[in-house]
Amino acid sequence: MATEVTEFAEPQETSYILIRVLGKGAFGEAVLYRKTEDNSLVVWKEINLANCGDKERRDSQNEIDILSFLDHANIVSYYNHFIDGDTLFIEMEYANDGTLYEKIYNQTSLFPEKTVIWYLFQMTSALAYIHEYGIIHRDIKTLNIFLTKSGLLKLGDFGISKIMQSQSGMAETLVGTPYYMSPELMQGHKYNQKSDIWALGCVLYEMLTLRRTFEASNALKLARDIVLNQQSDINSMYSQEMQKLVTQLLQKEPANRPVCEEILKNSLFTKQGDLEKKVWELNSVARRARLTACSVSETTVPVVKAQMCEVYVWGGGKITPQKVEFFTKEKSPIQVECGESHFAVVTVEKEVFTWAxxxxxxxxxxQLGHGDTAGYKIPKLVEGLSGIPVKQVSCGTDFTICVTDDGKLYGFGSDYYGCVGCDTSEEDDILSPIPINYFTSIPIEEISCGDSHCVALTKAGDVYTWGCGEFGRLGLGSEDDHTTPQKVAIPGKHFIKHVCAGSDGTFLIATNGRLLASGSNENNKLGFNSPTSGLRKRKKKVFDIPCKYMFSTVKPLSRQHIISVSPGTSHSACIDIYGCLYTFGCNKYGQLGLGDYKKRSTLNRVGGVLVSKKVEKVSCGDGFTVAATDDSQLYSWGNGENGKLGAIFKEQGKKTSTKCTSLPRPIFGSLHVVPYLSSHHWNTIIIAEKVLNQKTLKPRVSSPKYNLLNSPKAARVPFETVPEDSAFVEGSQPISPACSEDLPFTSDSSNATSPPNSRPSSGNKDESSIPPWLEAELQDAAFIRIPSKESNLLEIGNLSPVSEKDEKEIYGRTTADKDILIAQLRAKVDKLTEENKLLQETTEKQEELIKSLRLHP
Structure with a gap:
């Protein structure tokens, strides 16, 4: 009988690039990382478990449990968690515009009511979501409300949240931040979700007045004011409905405060459907990131890297590479592009910077998009795209096109040929970014700009071109210009994965590695020319193709699987799947890299020093070529006038110019990885990266509770003996008389700890094949009841111990049921053990058979 052997997938490494530390606390810090797979930004909450007490460990576990379950547009998304030694890493969504506290602090005038309504709707929606599942946040404050640059609001920091056994249940522990504590909390009374409503009222009051609801010089006076005094009136510029709502939220008696559903029915939210639609659209990027994170295998191994990331430019008078000091770690670049007279950079924050x-x-x-025609000499943020995450930028001669994360296009610069795509008739120059409305409902994956035309690839795989149509560069079968995007007919059954526009031609790369092109083929710069075959003594001829009006396959490259192509002014270069570099076109300045300046009519592979190297990036300019290899070297060759090559070479032999070199020459003094480079006219811009150090973390395990609570320090105190409400916020310290907002106020209502839960006996361990660690997990396992339609009860993690009498009602199982379940699991483990034993015997027999065959062939 044949035995099937299951092959386990190898762990996949995912790189995280350290960007900066966002904040520090007593037990850890929040660090911003860039995930290299999709260039997304994530926050890792790093908690040092060795320095944590039992309460802090419980808070960390609680935050993982709650965040991993919650899925709402206005709640910070949980992606993953890892443990490395004594450090817990919780990977979460990054809100790139700081906190609501910072927003209010930096506000110089009162918020418009429209803005307050927008923020209030999102906060209330998030609270309604968690209250529906019986969760009390217990620490709602402006510091725990995060903002994105698109205007979305995210509720975070669930470390001290409590899950109620029922929505009518009441909690007793005093937790939270003093300025936002409700009167019932201050008096030590029991509380429920209405305590969060009070905190919501305090946040709303701050937005309306730019000051705290109650302020005092010490904790005792603050508590007295919250319990006895009334808040000051808000400005009369706000509507009566808004003033009335503030009064309702800040009622001293919890029963008089509205619930979230009642708040959302307020007349202030008359266009609730529009608000919900806006939230859904703005959260599209985060929604995709969460889906991607959920689909990642648990075998993923994170690799954390600290690296130096810099931008260098040369050409146009700069003979050697010049570092652009502006792009430091806080503004690390992920993509660069250059036009004839300007540069553009996309940073990790998805912001665009341009300069001349x-x-x-x-x-x-x-073409700089700053609202004027000034020639800024240092990088400047394109403020017209503020709050819009940009993933790619492309530059033409005097215009720029950007692609956002959700596939929308924005353009600015000269619209003489309709390259900006707005079909303007009164004004040809667009000084600030405007959306290209044609693609409102057609998401774009990639954009490429030539000198005077554009080509775009949609997420569905369709190709659109527009702009100048001379020489058939648009691939539409004619030389007509088009001021609006036109869909291109792709020949055959090719599926396009990349597009690239040149000076007067266009390339398409298909998924099967075929290269298609249209436009001017002068000097064979599109690679269409091929030699004819005939009699042996007949002279070899080359059939010249001046141009192509429709996209056609570049047949001389049909045997190569092309993955990258770069067109220059008079020549082009492409890379195949093996890293071989091919060039074709004009060779007047040695830009083909063949060691001479002879005219070449066909395809050529670049040899010399690049023969034994794998080329990863290539870019062609006006008479020169730049290439990066897998051994972190950068080479250039061709016309060196005006600093095009980034160095001065002493070329040997006959040449057309003393500043030309026809062989690849290294131009960087130290080894750098070049993930992106761009050349245009006489300019070149690159990103140079150098890994300083890296560390591989342990993969996520199935039970975070086991990791958090089984370290040497935690082992001294059983999990069940920790008071249920011994919650404390990370980084907390004793409250000073000034009552700092950053410090939570914690006080247990009772010093008595909960007794350990009674567990059924595991029996004789010798009679069972269950490993000790698994049996311990089964004994400590909590049962989660699925809530019915009539109940919104949610049980996550360990709750307070319950009596045997209530166990059936709450968990749906009794102790006897647990014993049965453990017995069933034990039987399954025994069965797996037998199968493994059988597999081992089969393997031994196979080895003996192989050995005998080797001895007696």
Whole structure:
């Protein structure tokens, strides 16, 4: 009988690049990382378990349990968690515009009521969601409300949240931040979700007045004011409905405060459907990130890297690479692009910075997108795209196009040929970014700009071109210009994965590695020319193709699987799947890299020093080529005038110019990885990365509780002996008389600890094949009841111990049921053990058979 052997997938490494530390606390810190798979930003909450007490460990576990379950647009998303030694890493969504506290603190004038309504709707929606499942946040404050640059609000920090056994249940522990504590909390009374409503009222009051609801010089006076005094009136500029709502939320008696559902029915939210739609649209990027994180296998191994990431430019008078000091760790670049007279960079924050080439001499017509025609010499943020996450930018001669995370296009600069795609008739220059409305409902995956035309690839795989149509560069079968995008007919059954526009031609790369092109083929820069075959003594001829009006396969490259292509002004270069570099086109300045300056009519592979190397990136400019290899080297060759090559070479032999070199030459003094480079006209810009150190973390395990509570320190105190409400916020310290907002106020209502839960006996361990650690897990396992339609009860993690009498009602199982379940699991383990034993015997027999065959072939 054949035995099937299951092969386990190898762990997959995922790289995380350290960006900066966002904040520190007593037990850890929040650190911003860039995930290299999709260039997304994530926050890792790093908690040092060795320095944590039992309460802090419980809070960390509680935050994981709650965040991993919650899925709402206005709640910080949980992605993953890892444990490395004594450090717990919780991977969460990054809100890139700080906190509501910072927003209010930096506000110089009162918020418009429309803005307050927008924020209030999102906060209330988040609270309604968690209250529906019987969760009390217990620490709602402006510091725990995060903002994105798109205007979304995210509720976070669930470390001291409590899950009620029923919505009518009441909690007793005094937790939270003093300024936002409800009167019942201050008096030590029992509380429920209405305590969060009071905190919501305090946050709303701060937005309306830019000051705290109650302020005092010490904790005792603050408590007295909260219990006895009334808040001051808000400005009369706000509507009566808003003033009335503030009064309702800040009622001293909890029963008089409205619930979240009642707040959302307020007349202030008359257009609730529009608000919900806006939230859904703005959260599309985070929603995709969460789905991606959920689909990642548990075998994923995170690799944390600390690296140096810099931007260098040369050309246009700069003979050697010049570092752009502006792009530090806080503004690390992920993509760069250059036009004839300007540069553009996309940073890790998905922001776009542009500036002009100081040696270019060309006038600005709005290609920088700063609302004017000034030639800024240092990088400047394109404020018109503030709050819009941009994933890619492409530059033409005097215009720029950007692609956002959700596939929308924005353009600015000269619209002479309709390249910006707005079909303007009164004004040709667009000084600030405007949306290209044609693609409102057609998400774009990639954009590429030539000198005077554009080509875009949609997420569905369709190709659109627009702009100047001379020489058939648009691939539409004619030389007509088009001011609006036109869908291109792709020949055959090719599926396109990349697009690339040149000076007067366009390339498409299919998923099968085929290269398609249209436009001017002057000097064979599209690679269409191929030699004819005939009699042996007949001279070899090359059939010249001047241009192509429709996209056609570049047949001389049909045997290569092309993955990257770069067109220059008079020549082009492409890389195949093996890292081999091919060049074709004009060779007047040695830009083909073949060691001479002879005219070449066909396809050529670059040899010399690149023969034994794998080329990963290539870019062609006006008479020169730049290439990066897998051994972290950068090479250039061709015309070196105006600093195009980034170095001065002493070329040997006959040449057309003393500043030209026809062989690849290294130009960087130290080894750097070049993930992105771009050349245009005489300019080149690159990203140079150098890994300083890296560390591989342990993969996530199935039971975070086991990891958090089984360290040497935690083992001294059983989990069941920890008071249920001994919650304390990370980084907390004793409250000073000034009552700092950053410090939570914690006081247990009772010093008595909960007694350990009674567990059924596991029996004789010698009679069972269950490992000790698994048996311990089964004994300590909590049962989660699925809530019925009539009840919104949610049980996550360990709750307070319950009596045997109530066990059936709450958990749906009794102790006897647990014994049966454990017996069933034990039987399954025994069965697996027998199967493994059988598999081992079969393997031994196979080895003996192989050995005998080797001895007696």
């Amino acid at each position: 080439n100081s040696q270019g001499g060309s006038s600005m017509v709005g």
